[in-house]
Each structure stands twice: as C-alpha cells, then as structure tokens.
C-alpha cells in the first residue's frame with residue numbers, strides 16, 4: 001500500500017471528488033494561485049480552472065456565506081479556512097446559516113457544504129493561532145464534525161464529507177500535514193459517525209480524536225512496555241459521536257482516559273464522560289480522567305507551551321492514575 | 328482617502344428606458360400592482376390583530392408602508408430568478424407568490440406553514456417560487472445572495488438573485504464583504520436596500536457616516552441608484568434596469584429604495600414615541616404607496632371608489648381565507664421536532 005502524507009491524502013480526496021462531481025468546487029484564501037496556504041489544494045487550479053478553485057479576499061464571513069448561498073441552489077462547496085482560528089469570523093454563517101437552514105425552512109433547503117482547515121495548536125504560534133474549536137462546532141445540531149488524525153482517515157472522511165447532504169466540518173491539523181501513513185490506491189470511504197479502535201488492550205481505554213490519536217498510540221506502546229495494555233479508540237467523528245463504540249471499549253476495560261486538544265470546560269471530553277456515566281456506570285472501576293489543554297490561552301515560550309498542551313507524559317500519567325498505579 | 332467615484336456609478340436614476348430593456352415578464356397593469364400592495368397591507372393588518380390575540384408569537388416585523396418596494400422590485404423578476412430577504416419578509420413572500428394561506432399558517436406555527444411551522448415570521452421559505460428565506464441576523468444573508476449569484480454564474484445561467492435588506496445592514500461587515508466579491512467576480516445579483524430610515528430606534532444619521540448610502544457602492548465600483556420607494560413603478564423600473572445589467576453584463580447593482588415604515592420596528596415597538604415623532608410619521612404617511620398609486624389612477628380616470636371597494640372586498644376575502652386556513656391547520660406533529668435537523672431523515 002502506498003505511504004503518503006496527510007496533505008496528499010486530502011489533496012487526493014479533493015481531486016477525486018471534484019473529478020466525480022462537477023458541482024463540487026473549492027473556495028478560500030490562497031487555495032488557487034498560491035496552491036493552498038498548506039498546499040492541500042496543490043495542482044487543483046491547473047486541473048479544474050478558476051471557476052472551481054476560487055481564491056477569495058480575506059473575508060471569512062463573506063465567503064463562508066457565499067458557500068452557503070451556492071449550496072442552497074445546488075452546488076457542493078468546499079470552503080477552506082486557512083485555519084479555524086480565522087473561521088471564528090465566519091461562525092455566524094456556519095451556525096446561523098448552514099446548520100439551521102434545513103430546519104428553519106421546514107426541510108426545503110439542505111446545505112451540502114464542507115468547511116475545512118487546520119484546527120488546534122501548531123508550534124509556538126501563541127494565543128490567537130492555537131486553539132481547538134471542536135467543542136464550539138460539535139455543540140450545534142445540524143452540523144457534523146470530523147477530526148481525522150491519519151492520512152487514511154483524512155482521505156476517507158473528507159470524501160464522505162463532500163458526499164454528505166449536510167454541512168460537515170473537517171478539522172485537520174497543521175502538525176499533521178507532513179505525517180505519513182498507508183493509503184490504498186483503490187477508492188474507499190469512511191462513514192461519518194463511526195469510531196475506530198486503533199489499539200487493543202484490556203486494562204484501560206484511551207478515547208480521543210484528531211491529532212491526539214498519535215499521542216494516544218505512542219502512549220499505548222510505552223505502556224505496553226510496563227505491561228499495561230490499553231484500548232485506543234479514535235472517535236473520528238465528534239458529531240454524531242459513536243456512543244456504542246465508547247460503551248463497548250469501556251465495558252471491556254472498566255477504566256477510561258479521555259484525551260483532547262481543547263480546553264477542559266464544556267470540552268468534548270465532558271461529553272464523552274457523560275456518555276460513559278450514562279452507559280457504563282456499573283462497569284467503571286475508577287473515575288474517568290480527562291487530559292486536555294491547561295485552562296489558559298496558549299503561551300508562546302517553549303516551556304510554557306509544553307506545560308499547557310496535553311502530551312505523552314500527561315497521558316501516560318493519567319492512565320496510571322486511573323489504574324491506581326500512581327498518584 | 329475616499330476612492331474617486333467611478334464612471335460606472337449611476338448616481339441618479341436615468342429616465343425610464345423601458346424600450347431598451349427586454350421585458351422579462353409581461354408588464355403588470357397598474358391594477359395588478361395596486362392589488363398586490365393591498366394584499367400585503369390587509370394581510371399585515373390581520374397579522375397585527377392575530378399577534379394581539381396571541382395567534383402569532385415571537386418577533387413579528389410588519390411591512391406596512393413599504394409595500395411598493397417588494398411589489399415593484401419582484402415584479403421585475405422572472406419566475407426562475409431568486410429572492411432572498413431579511414426577517415421583515417411577509418411582503419416579499421406575498422409579492423413573490425408564496426400562498427397567503429401558507430404564510431399565515433407559518434405565522435400561526437402550524438403544520439401547513441410554508442416552513443412547516445419551524446421558521447415563523449422571520450423565516451418564510453418556499454422552494455416552489457425560489458423564495459430563499461427570511462433571515463434573522465442583520466446582514467447575514469447578504470453573502471448568501473452573493474453565493475446564489477456565484478452558483479448562477481458557475482452553471483452558466485442567466486438568472487438573477489434579488490436580495491432585500493434594511494439600511495442598517497450596510498454598516499456591518501457582511502454587506503461589504505459580499506458586495507466586494509460580487510463586484511470582483513461580476514455576479515448577477517441585485518442588492519436592494521430598503522431604506523426606511525431606522526434600524527429599530529436608531530435613525531440612519533445616527534448609525535451611518537454617510538447619509539446617501541447608495542454611495543457605499545462606489546467603494547466597489549458598483550452601479551448604484553436611488554429610487555423613490557413609495558412609487559411602485561419607479562421601484563420596478565430601477566430593479567428592471569439592475570436585473571437587466573445582471574443578466575446581460577453580469578454586473579451587480581446596489582439599489583437604495585427610500586421608504587418608510589408606518590408601524591413600529593416589530594410588534595413590541597410603539598408606532599412612534601422615543602425615536603421618531605408622531606408628526607414625522609404623519610408626514611410620511613401622506614405618501615402611502617397605495618394612495619400614491621390609487622390617486623394617480625383616479626386622476627387618469629382609471630379607477631373609482633367603487634372599484635376600490637370591490638378590490639378591497641376581494642382582498643379581505645383572501646386574507647380571511649388565509650386566516651381561517653391557518654386556524655384550522657393542525658399544530659406540527661410532535662415527531663416533526665426532530666425532523667429536518669439533518670437531510671435524508673438522519674438524526
């Protein structure tokens with residue numbers, strides 16, 4: 001199986017979907033002539049032309065709305081945000097227009113649109129450029145939210161997102177674009193709303209999504225050296241969330257650590273813990289522990305940034321704690 | 328530095344040039360126009376009554392005083408064009424041909440409403456007549472109109488998207504972002520400002536650094552025009568010119584229509600009081616768009632009091648029928664609560 005980067009996997013997904021359906025177009029800042037701020041749309045302008053690969057002014061609110069309007073009358077836009085930090089300006093269109101249109105029109109206007117771009121922290125970009133938005137977006141009925149952490153998942157989920165009849169948020173990771181993984185040459189789709197068990201063990205479950213899956217898998221390997229066997233569940237979709245998969249792993253291991261990039265309060269982990277207490281109350285041998293970003297804006301200094309972010313040592317410590325192996 | 332006004336800006340309305348424009352739709356008669364305006368007037372009056380009775384809830388913004396804007400503008404469109412509006416949308420919906428019954432049922436929150444009772448006064452939608460909704464966030468739907476026009480161009484069509492919004496929306500970012508892109512990409516869209524002088528209680532002069540707001544278009548080198556909003560044919564002609572420009576030249580236009588709302592901002596706002604005087608209101612009410620047209624027809628011997636009485640009876644009958652229909656329509660089934668959150672019945 002070919003090994004390609006996360007960036008190329010996304011690029012393949014875009015190209016394949018644009019080839020297959022001429023209603024699909026991509027719009028955003030620097031997607032065309034510049035070939036994408038992170039080169040995800042490389043080569044698309046050359047292949048599909050200016051009408052389908054549209055460079056916009058720096059106007060997130062505006063072009064997100066343009067996408068929704070185009071979707072109302074039959075196109076299938078892919079709106080690229082240079083990063084989700086800037087998409088905050090477009091949130092009105094994502095929430096008030098895209099997510100609610102079908103409902104408030106009594107089922108007349110669905111919005112088949114993809115909003116995508118890098119989410120979460122990179123390195124030393126500090127407060128305004130390092131934040132994970134999934135809990136904001138997953139809060140909204142009418143949206144679907146996915147967060148692929150590997151090239152395989154990125155391609156399969158993005159293709160499904162483009163084909164979905166609803167607004168789908170695809171949260172990528174700046175730090176992921178260069179990561180590599182196996183991606184089959186033949187076509188495949190990954191269904192929205194299904195989690196994937198990426199590592200098997202029976203002592204504890206680590207439940208996570210997005211780029212934290214890489215941390216969770218490293219933790220699983222290291223813990224294995226100490227004889228601790230963990231299940232690693234990659235949610236892949238945050239909305240709808242695969243509650244069945246969460247319940248299955250927790251019923252098996254009786255212990256869980258929920259790992260995420262975002263902040264603690266009203267975070268995705270809080271929702272996961274709620275599902276666990278509802279579905280698995282009698283199965284738990286210990287309170288669930290959450291690992292997340294510290295409750296502060298992202299600092300710039302290397303040491304502070306490291307201290308703020310969820311990482312491998314914090315994840316391992318959490319697993320040991322939930323197993324009562326460490327304080 | 329302010330940008331030099333471009334030559335392409337049409338600052339004042341050119342003389343009506345109907346002959347040069349192809350008729351997209353057969354020209355409506357003066358009686359047709361009067362009829363449509365009267366339908367909106369009587370419909371809105373009954374809405375006020377229904378609101379007082381608690382049959383209509385939530386925010387409800389009436390169109391009384393502005394009838395000539397929606398009727399005149401929409402009369403210039405073809406059936407396959409698109410219309411999108413703000414929350415003050417009853418008038419445009421009626422003018423576009425959304426059935427009065429379906430609108431009233433929507434306002435009453437009933438299953439037969441045009442949005443199945445899920446949208447209410449601010450969110451009337453009707454796919455059958457390309458009515459793309461009333462939208463509740465000031466300025467939020469202006470980029471949507473740009474997107475609809477983008478889709479028209481993408482598909483190589485010759486339709487037009489007509490977008491209604493209030494004068495207060497021009498102060499927000501969405502307006503500017505949307506107009507810039509439409510001008511940059513040459514999209515077939517007509518942006519229509521319903522300048523009724525107030526955004527809730529804030530007079531135009533207290534919110535906008537310039538009072539001739541059509542001039543905002545100059546920043547985007549976009550043709551623009553100011554038109555008397557109490558004259559239904561003047562509005563029609565302006566929108567015909569703009570629609571023609573959009574179809575033939577793929578050029579957007581900003582039309583500022585000067586009008587006035589005779590009621591409060593919404594049903595919870597007094598008609599006059601804190602922010603405008605009774606005298607001001609009465610002054611403006613002298614140019615009631617229905618009276619303006621009616622008097623003109625009378626002067627030309629085309630219309631009599633008897634004609635008016637007959638028309639009024641007919642219209643009142645239509646509105647009464649809409650009311651009765653809405654009243655008899657069932658509440659939405661409880662199962663519909665979770666329908667249409669996602670497409671294809673997913674939940």
Ligand SMILES: Cc1ncc(C[n+]2csc(CCOP(=O)(O)OP(=O)(O)O)c2C)c(N)n1
Nearest residue numbers: 415463464465493494495496523525526527
């Ligand atoms: C973004 C936003 N801010 C505030 C409001 C509350 N609001 C509703 S209508 C309105 C006034 C808008 O006036 P204008 O655009 O002139 O339209 P009009 O009501 O006069 O038709 C305000 C402030 C809103 N709906 N959306």
Ligand SMILES: [Mg+2]
Nearest residue numbers: 493494525526
């Ligand atoms: Mg106003």
